[in-house]
Amino acid sequence: MESAERELYSVGEVAERLGLHVRTVRNYVRDGRLKAVRIGKQYRISREDFEALTRLPLTDSDPAPAPKPVTAPRGHLEVSSIVLVEPIGPEGAGRLSTLVTAAVQGPRDTPEALRVQTVYDKERARMKIVILGSAVDTADLLHLIDGALEPDNGLFPSGARQGAHRD
Numbered sequence: 556m557e558s559a560e561r562e563l564y565s566v567g568e569v570a571e572r573l574g575l576h577v578r579t580v581r582n583y584v585r586d587g588r589l590k591a592v593r594i595g596k597q598y599r600i601s602r603e604d605f606e607a608l609t610r611l612p613l614t615d616s617d618p619a620p621a622p623k624p625v626t627a628p629r630g631h632l633e634v635s636s637i638v639l640v641e642p643i644g645p646e647g648a649g650r651l652s653t654l655v656t657a658a659v660q661g662p663r664d665t666p667e668a669l670r671v672q673t674v675y676d677k678e679r680a681r682m683k684i685v686i687l688g689s690a691v692d693t694a695d696l697l698h699l700i701d702g703a704l705e706p707d708n709g710l711f712p713s714g715a716r717q718g719a720h721r722d
Contacts, residue, residue, distance in 0.1 A: 563592070563599035573609065578695070583608070633667075634693040635686065638700055642680040648673075651703060655684060658699055669696065 569589075570580040581598065583589040590604040640651065652673040659671045669688035676682070684700065686693050 562602050563594075564602070564605065566591075566598050566600070569600050569605055572605075579691075582698070632690055633687060634690045636693055636697065638684040638686070638697070640682040640684070640704065643675075643682050644680060645675065645677060648675040648682045651682065651684075651700070654703055655696065655700065658696060667692070669693070671696070 566580045566584070567577050570577045573580070580589065584591040584598050584600075589600060589608050591598040591600045593599075640648075643651070652675070655671055655673060659669050667689045669686070669692045671687075672685045674683045674685075686696055688696075
């Protein structure tokens with residue numbers, strides 16, 4: 556029989572325990588902030604690694620941590636970002652605009668609205684994406700855009716992406 560220290564938990568279980576989206580926990584694993592082992596197509600997180608990240612017990616049998624005292628409500632936080640993609644053709648800009656628009660309309664962890672505007676300058680073969688929203692949602696969208704612009708992602712013809720800049 557294995558000890559509690561050797562128990563493995565799914566990304567979904569850890570996300571639920573932390574009150575985070577599953578995608579956020581996966582990003583923690585990929586970024587190396589949370590150690591995990593890959594079993595088949597899924598990540599598993601040990602109890603020890605979870606506690607090392609959070610200093611919180613993972614199992615329901617452990618006592619829950621005492622709630623943190625509330626001193627004042629958190630103020631409003633909004634991030635504005637401009638993503639510049641160049642060079643990009645009209646077809647690629649259309650595809651990227653569709654991807655970004657669909658991502659914004661999908662479900663998110665935060666209730667705040669995420670606003671996005673895309674502008675394509677055909678003469679300069681340049682696209683600007685303006686993002687306004689919460690820090691978490693903005694970071695998720697920037698991560699999606701960065702992944703979409705990878706050279707081998709299949710979104711653009713080979714050689715179409717030479718650079719993307721964030722202002």
